[in-house]
Amino acid sequence: MPQDSADSAEMRCPGKMENIIVLGSEQSYDLFWLKMMFLSPGFGLAQGSLSVPHWTHADRTTVLYVAEGYSRSELLALENLRSIGVHLEAFRSARALTTYINTREIDGERYDILRLLFICHGLPGVLDLNYEGGAFIKLNHGTMTAIDPNSFCAHARIYSYACRTGNSKWRESFSSLAQAEPENSLAQRMATHCGVPFHAFYTRTLFAECIRDPSDSDSISAAVARLRVGNEGSILTLSDEHEALPHAGQGTANRYVFFENGQVDEGTSEYSLWRKQGGRAMPVADNTPKGLPGVFAVFTP
Structure with missing residues (x-):
């Protein structure tokens, strides 16, 4: 069920833990101001200059990203994270993404997921990690079932900064939240499937202030x-x-x-x-579709 806030209690997992940040491609706007709107806040979060509700340190931080549509210099900017020990890995399919989530093994060492966060394009029922790109890379009600719930710590959390992950209806105006049927949203489906809280917006997401004032x-x-x-x-x-x-x-x-x-x-x-310092702010809720709360809601299993 969706809630407006999360339980503040945090508990540590018994073994080693990993935070995974998943960054999609931006091939829709083709715009100077927005090309890096996913990579910039992802960079800031990975290096620790930005945070999100209930984010906490893990033994390892991994950034998984879709390289399609980015230039060499744009990807080299992201590569600077390696100098502070962040593990970077590109992926080209939803299967490759879910395989990493399920295995999380580097040099023979395996970690449990403490936090999993997505910054990408989204539509009701879909995290579209390569929106308007060539390769089909989507997490939806079908493909997300490939994620193994045992990959997560007992007190893990998942986040989506994509548009409308908490909304299951293709409408531009609502008279109540109930009309959006959040109980059928991808956020709720993934929370239930993975057995952990899922943070998401009902509305579209606004990236206007992530890179510059x-x-x-x-x-x-x-x-x-x-x-x-x-x-x-x-x-x-x-x-x-x-x-x-x-x-x-x-x-x-x-x-x-x-x-x-x-x-x-x-x-x-x-x-x-x-x-150069990474994102100046995380994305926030926009005001469309009309009639929906502009909150970063928490969906519980």
């Missing part, structure tokens, strides 16, 4: 336009906080014409914004 947008775009002259295709240091990472073709052939024209005109096309 929106009030800085004009100065950031002006810096990109200025610094790229004579340095096209190179990483641009915009400030102590931000870099622009090259991504050939991005923002030049987008079906969202208002994005495409805006990027070319403002000088940000073919680059992606990156915050």
Whole structure:
């Protein structure tokens, strides 16, 4: 059943523990401001500069990610996590993802999952880890059953920062939460299947402030336009906080014409914004669909 808050009591697992952060690809917006919207908060959480409700330290931190659609410089930014001991591993299918979740073995050593967190695109009933990409990489009511509940500590938690994981209905307006049938949502199904609490939004998720303060947008775009002259295709240091990472073709052939024209005109096309310290904030609940609580709800087994 969904709740608005979680039990604050935390207990340690008897053996070694692992926190797993799963990052999807971003191939939908094709946008300077949003390309790194999954990698940036994931980076911050993995390095410890960001946190989420009831997050706690584990013996090992692993970041699993979909590489499709990212440029070399974008992935190299994520690779910096290796220097602080984070295990990074790319995956190309839902089966590869669930296999890692079920085995969690590196160099012959196996860990129990303490925290499992997803940052990716989502739709009602689906965590779409490669939305609008080539490979089909989805966790839904069917594929999630491949996850072995015995992979988790007794006091583990799962989190989704994808859109509408706690909502099972394709509607844009609700008169009550009951109309969204959260009891049939992917969040509830996974909580029940895995036997651990699942944190999720009923609404879409807002990533606008994860990488930059929106009030800085004009100065950031002006810096990109200025610094790229004579340095096209190179990483641009915009400030102590931000870099622009090259991504050939991005923002030049987008079906969202208002994005495409805006990027070319403002000088940000073919680059992606990156915050060198990782995300400045975790995503939050948006205000759509209308009529649903903007809370990070907890679904219990």
